[in-house]
Amino acid sequence: MAGAGLDRVLLNFRVLLGLSATALLAQLPAGDRARVLASMDASAPRYGELSRQLWEFAEVGYKEERSARLLINDFKANGFRVQEQAGGIPTAFTATWGQGRPVIAILGEFDALPGMSQEPGPRRKAVRANAAGHACGHNLLAAGAAMAAVAVRDHLMEKRLAGTIRFHGTPAEEGGAGKVYLIRAGAFEGADVALMWHPSSSNRGDLATGLxxxxxxxxxxxxxxxxxxxxxxxxxxxxxxxxxxxxxxxxxxxxxxxxxxxxxxxxxxxxxxxxxxxxxxxxxxxxxxxxxxxxxxxxxxxxxxxxxxxxxxxxxxxxxxxxWEILPNEPLTALADKNLRIVGGVKYTAEEQAFAEELRRSEGLLPAVPGSQETIEPVLTQSSTSTDLGDVSWLMPTIQFSAAAWVPGVSAHTWQATACSGTGIGRKGMAVGAKVLALTALDLFHDSKQVEAARAAFEKKRGGQIYRSRIPEGRKAPLDYRAR
Ligand SMILES: [Zn+2]
Ligand SMILES: [Zn+2]
Missing domain, CATH: 3.30.70.360 (Alpha-Beta Plaits)
Known part of the structure; x- marks a missing residue:
């Protein structure tokens, strides 16, 4: 989007959210941004391949051994310090690079859903009957998050900026409440901000509380x-x-x-x-x-x-x-929305367009505007989904936003989502998610006042409410919940 248009969007957004005029002023300089984006174009094929491997592993909650190993090896190869088995959970890990504040955390989920196996094609056909599949696109989520964390590391190193980039590998989002057990174990301690992207059929910031x-x-x-x-x-x-x-x-x-x-x-x-x-x-x-x-x-x-x-x-x-429901954070969402508009949406090749059209003829899709994967939608304010990211959002300023990794109209937890998550369409959406994550994290590193603004908004919204998980104290992570 052109600069003047972007300024107008940001101004409207600030008015909409009642943010102070200074809240969005400082950001990553345009020259730095261009270099970061170019380097991510170069790393996208490697992380696309990593996402493809995760897609093939399709491991369910707390059983993500090979998936965690693949990600851990990538972080080690990139010079991150890795704490394996974070919080005593076998497939959880924390990868850290840098020193001091701010500590920006990027979260990655990598569990698949039972029974959702599907070929990366436009017609219903399981790879293996009754096997698990990445119908929530967590293969893309984790690979994109890792791609972003490494890009942030590259830029911090090049510019000798202070601060710490952290990647939290968080297992068992799908009904296993992995993050709740990681919170109890203190795995997120010391982080100032938590950022996550999620695959979807549209590109947009997210201020919805969910359920x-x-x-x-x-x-x-x-x-x-x-x-x-x-x-x-x-x-x-x-x-x-x-x-x-x-x-x-x-x-x-x-x-x-x-x-x-x-x-x-x-x-x-x-x-x-x-x-x-x-x-x-x-x-x-x-x-x-x-x-x-x-x-x-x-x-x-x-x-x-x-x-x-x-x-x-x-x-x-x-x-x-x-x-818990998500405690939305306006200043961070405004940054993600701005960066989505800088990065832009997903463009299909003729072949991908044909795939999308055939997939759209299948049953179970929601109404959608063809071609909407190219646009950035207004910030979402209502949704009916639940996530263990909600619990994290009561500890520190937290956001998630969506990038169009699935054909318009495809919703999460469908065979169509598994199919898209294994294709080039999914990997293009992943690159958008990764770039927006990286730019948002780097905006925060470049201007720590934005971290303070996010913190102030968090404190105000949280008010006097005290977070306490409803999972009974002393309960261990249900490592076999998918085997029952
Ligand atoms: Zn899901
Ligand atoms: Zn999900």
Whole structure:
């Protein structure tokens, strides 16, 4: 985008956010920026290949051994100090370069989703049936984040700037609450700011809080009996679970409409002719505010207790994971938005255009404007997703933003997202995400007043609220949660 247009956008953005006129003035000088971007064009093929390897590994939460190893080796080769098994989690790590403040952290997730295997083509076809796949694009997320961290290192070294660039390898974002356990272990201590990009089908900054989430298992225990010969001797654990589900469905009407409740029967007994003595319902509850979610969770808990009472069974309740909503940060989002507009969107080749058109004919896509991958959308202010990045955002100024690594209309957790994440389209989006991350981090290194502005906005927004994870104290990271 031309300079005058960019200035206007920034001015509008400042007015929109009520930021002071000085908040965005200092930034990486244009000459430095051009050199950084050129060097990243040169490193993009190498990190594209790294993303492709992560895509092929497609390892699920806490099992990302080969993925973590690949990233760790790359950081070591680039002169970073690497702490392996950060926080005692086998696949977590912290890679650090530089000295002193500010300490800018870039976060990288690299877990895949079970059952989402898909070829990098426009038609539904698994690479391996039932295998995991990168349907949230975390292969691109991690490789792009690593590419950015190394580019930042290069520039700090060249300019002899003070400060520390850190990369946090954070496992098990998808339902494993990896970052919550890393927080508990103190892995993020000393960082001033946390930056992350996420693959998406559009390019945009993000001021949405998303949804706080708590998820648990409700285990019903009854008495087994022959289902025909002596059913009166049994107490059906499945009846307890089914009745709870019914009560949860009735509860929906009487909780705030922005809440979400979803469940599965993760165990419903073994055979119809045996009264089940064990059944399990797995449930997630979400709401834009953790405080409101607590009240909803308490009522969900009561549905389990009531169902157990009615069916003469016992209900055991375990909170398995929980993440806070994101505490948005306006000054950092303004920087990311500005840098997105400098870097620009993704342009397809004729071949990629043909892939996009064929993919768009598949089922399950959201309405989208073809070609919107080339543009930068207005900053997002509302979303209905949850992430363990939310917990980090209550510790320090934190942002995530999106880059168009997927064809417009493709949403996360679909086979189409796995397909795009393994193609050149995905790698182009990754380069946009990486460049914006690097420029944003370097803006902060060049002018530490921007770190202070982010901190002040963070303190103001956090107010008197005190962060405490809803995952019970003393609980260890559920390293086998994907194997259950
Ligand atoms: Zn996801
Ligand atoms: Zn994700």
């Amino acid at each position: 706080a989430i708590s998820g648990g298992r409700f285990r019903f225990r009854g008495i087994a009996a022959h289902a025909a010969a002596a059913p009166w001797a049994g107490r059906s654990a499945l009846d307890g679970a089914v009745l709870m589900a019914h009560a949860v469905d009735m509860l929906r009407e009487h909780i705030p409409p922005e809440a979400r409740l979803h469940y599965i029967f993760s165990n419903g007994g073994a055979a119809p002719n045996v009264v089940p003595d064990f059944a399990e319902l797995q449930l997630y509850a979400r709401h834009p505010r953790m405080a409101a979610l607590d009240a909803i969770w308490e009522r969900v808990r009561k549905t389990a207790l009531g169902a157990a009472l009615a069916t003469d069974t016992n209900a055991g309740i375990e909170i398995e994971h929980s993440s």
